[in-house]
Structure formats: structure tokens, C-alpha cells
Amino acid sequence: MISKFQKRKLVNYFNLSASILVTVFGLIMLAWIMTVLFGKGFEHINWAVFTEMTPPPGAAGGLINAIVGTLLITFFAVLIGTPVGVLAGTYLAEFGGKGRFSSSVRFINDVLLSAPSIVVGVFVYAILVKPQGHFSGWAGAIALSILVIPVVLRTTEDMLKLVPVQMREAAAALGAPRYKVTIDIVYKAALSGMFTGLLLATARIMGETAPLLFTGLNNQFWSLDMNQPMANMPVVIYQYALSPYEDWQNLAWAAALLITISVLVMNIIARYSLKQPSSR
């Protein structure tokens, strides 16, 4: 016969042990994915990956056109999306307050933050690819820029709100107009935090595949023309990993490792730089 007290203790130990077990389960899954990725990836990374083009079916080759394509598309996506996100975030933090308009922008932005990226791809397909009649690097960059905006907006607003009101008041008291207060004082104080948003946004879009399937597609050849279909890492990974050719699958693993390392490094830098302002 177990007393009520013993039963409570038992339930306690059982449930807490279960918590530890599922945490270990989560960590094992992470470790499994990472071991597989690093094992297979390093095995197939070699000099050719960075010097040769993506090969025709069944042949060996490299990824240089896809690497350059991803860099170009990501660069332009961030270039288009960041100003929108920063200024929109500035409006919410500096001018919007708690009004109805700002609340709805905040709400919609949070929904966009988690919205299925494939839908964004289809949207850009409908407004750009279909009227133009062909896939293009620009369409890919614009699709990804729509994914950049919510991340940058959110971090910008959060970071600007951390800047003390007294700093704005001090600047305003010296006769600085509002826009100067924002640009010269508030932005400067929040710069490292805003940079974090930029990194997180870049990390988020670098591995995005679904939107590019409908917009940038792929190109087996060297191309720097953003008006044409453009090779990029995620779509190469998708097509090569699902192909029956072993050479292609190996390249897909190499590409997967390169993308994941870049994304993880950016995440870690972002996390580290976010720690700084609070300690200052």
C-alpha cells in the first residue's frame, strides 16, 4: 500500500525523469542529423566543388555556379528587404505607438514571419514569372526579400524600443528634428541589434528552397544574369538528392553541408552580438 505522500513523490520522479528523457531525445536527434550531415558532407567536399560547374546527369563536377547564384540571390534579397523592414520597424517603434494601424502591421508581420514560404514563391511566380514568361534570378531575390522583411522588421522594432526615451529627449532638447534624432541617435545606439536582425534574416533565406523552385529555378551553366534562371544551392540540393545518380547525390551532400555551416555560423554570430548590448 502506497501512501498518498509516496504516490506524489513517485509521480514527481516519473514525470521529471520523462522530461530529462525527452530532452536527451531532442539532443540525440540534433546529434544524429549533424553527424550524418558532417560525415557525408566532408567526404564529398573537394577542390572541384569550388572550381567546377554543376555536372550533367551521372558525371562528376562542382557547385561553383550554384554557390555564386545563391550568394547573388541572397545579396539582392537582403538588399531589397532590409530597407523595407528597417523603415517599417522604425515607424512602429518611433511613430506608431499602440494605434490601430501599428497593431495590425505588427499582427500581420508576425503571421508573415511563420507563413509557408512556398506560398510566397507562388505569389512571386504569379506576379513576375508568369507575365515575363521565364524564371529569373530577380524573381528569386524578390521572393526571398518578402521573407527578409518580417525578420528585420521585428528585430528593428524590438531593438529601437530598447533605446532609452531619455536619449531621444536629450537630442530633441538640443533642437534636433525628429528624423535626426532617429537616424543619428537611435539608430546608432541600436546598430548592433539591428545588425543581428540582418544576420538572422540572411541565415533564414540562405537555405530556403520552396520559393526558389517557383522563381529562380535552376541553371546548369555559369550565369551572372539576374534576368535569367539562376543556379542556386537549395534547388541543386533538392534536384540532386532526389536523383538516381550517385555523383549528384554526393554533390547534394556537399552542398547541404556548405549551406548548413553558413547558416549555423550566422546564427551563432547573431546570438553572440545580441549578447553584447545588454552587457554594455
Added chain:
Amino acid sequence: MSTTEKDINVRLHTQSAGVIWDKVFKGTSFAFAAMVLIVMLAIMVMLFKEAWPTFAQFGFSFFYTSEWDFAGNKYGALVPIIGTLITSLIALLVGVPVSFGIAIFISVMAPSWLKRPVGIAIELLAAVPSIIYGMWGLFYFAPWFANTVQPFMTDNLGGLPFIGQFFQGPPIGVSIFTAGFVLGIMIIPFIASIMRDMFDVVPTALKESAYAMGSTTWEVVWKVILPYTKAGVIGGVMLGLGRAMGETMAVAFVVGNSLELNTGLFYPGATIASTMANEFNEASGLHMSSLIALGFMLFVITFLVLSLAKWFLLRLEKSQQGDET
């Protein structure tokens, strides 16, 4: 006299320049904030416009017929709809208990030196691109699952009345169940980090009062922390659901992409997003329009789920602000 007038003019001039630039700056930032709303609206409108041929042709039967036939040009979305619902449900069954346990571990149990590393490791799961989950799922998880867990489940659960039929299927690994499981792993970091943030802001006085009354740690979690953060926990789960429903690439790898209707969870299937990714490049005409109709439907559903999630999270935020004042 003329000098002072000039001074005043100059000062007025610079001041009005500041006022103008203020207006320009505020106006521009307002325009970009409005752009967020416009983009959302434009997505809805454009998808609906492109999907219209399908809705016009099939009407409501698009949602409840299961025929997906290129040759006969007949399209019904029932199979992908069911696939999305079932995979998301499995994802929640896997992801929610695990996330809850992780949140408890990090927030209540772990010594402080362990909190940060474990928290960061779990959040790294969120940073891994979804296509990596797809490759891992297809080449490693699915074969392992097909050889070990699946036969075990079929042998032990497959014979049961009624629920037995769910645990049938060919031993190939790619299936609705595998897709749901991989999704479950993918949503863990999102749900766990929201739950942990919620648990961390429960006032210490509340928790300590319960401990002082002789509560066990579990009782504090179950009867103090969880009721206090209920709205936030539900919000986090809904957010995970929204993510699971819209996830594309990982599912496209492991779901098997079959548009046949099966009761067995171990049969290959399809979700809304995986069907779109799989068929988009070969589609045209009514087929394309039907795929976009799928996208429109997915967007509307995830919009509702995510709005609900946001509503729950806001409600908790408000009730906490109420406590502080």
C-alpha cells in the same frame, strides 16, 4: 534691422527644412509599414485570382473529391488536405510532449550552467534548413524506421480492432507517418522556446509559495506554472501547428508523393505543400491553377491558425501586464 530680419528668415528656413524632412521621414517609414499589409493583401488576391479557374470549374467539390487526374483534367484536393491534417496531427503528438519536457527541463530542473548550452542546442534545430531534414529523413531516418519501429508497430498494434488498420503499409520508409514524425522534430525548437520563455516569466513568489506549502516540483509545474501560462502554451502549440502545416521541403522528401487515399499511416501520401513542390514544374493550365488553389487554401488555413496563435500569446502578455500594475 535688416540683419535681424535676415537672421529670423534663416532660422525659419532651417526650421522648416527640419519640419519637411521630418514629414518625409515619417511618411516614408509609414509607407513601408503599410507595405507589409499590402504584401499580405496582394498575396491573398493574386493567389485567389490565379486559382479562380479551378474554383470556377469544380466549385466546392474541389475540397471533397479525391480524384487528381492530369489526363482527364479533373482535380480534387481531398487527399492532400487529409495528408496535411494527419501529418500535422502526428507532428503535434510527437512535438508537443517533447517540447513541454524540454521546456520544463531547461526552466525548472537544469542547473544554471546547463541551461544555456541545452537551450542553444535545441534552438540550433530551428536553424537547420528544412531541406537538410528532408535528406536526413529520406536517406537515414526512413530506412531505419522501416526496418525497426514500423514492423514492431505493425506486429503489435496492427492486429487490434479498428485502430489496427492505421498501422499497415509497405516497409519502404517513406510514408505519412515518417513525414509527421520529421515535422514533429522540426517544430520542437519553436514550441519549446516559447514554452520556456513563458515558464521563465512566472513570478518567483508564486512558485515559492507552492514549494513552501510542500508541493513537489511536478505539482508546481502542473498546478502553478501551467495554469498561469496556459494561453501562451496554447499559442506556442498553435504556432508549431502553423509551421507544420506549411512546411514543404522536408515533407516532399519523405512523404512519398502519392495521391492515393489510404487508411494506413505507413503508406506513401501527400500534403498540400508537397504536392505543390512536386508538380509545379510540369504543370500548366488547369493543373497549374489547381496547384495554386492548393496554395491559396494552405495560406488561408495557416493564416487562421497563426492568427489564433498570436491571439493567445497576446492574451497572456496582457494578463501579465495586468498583474504587474
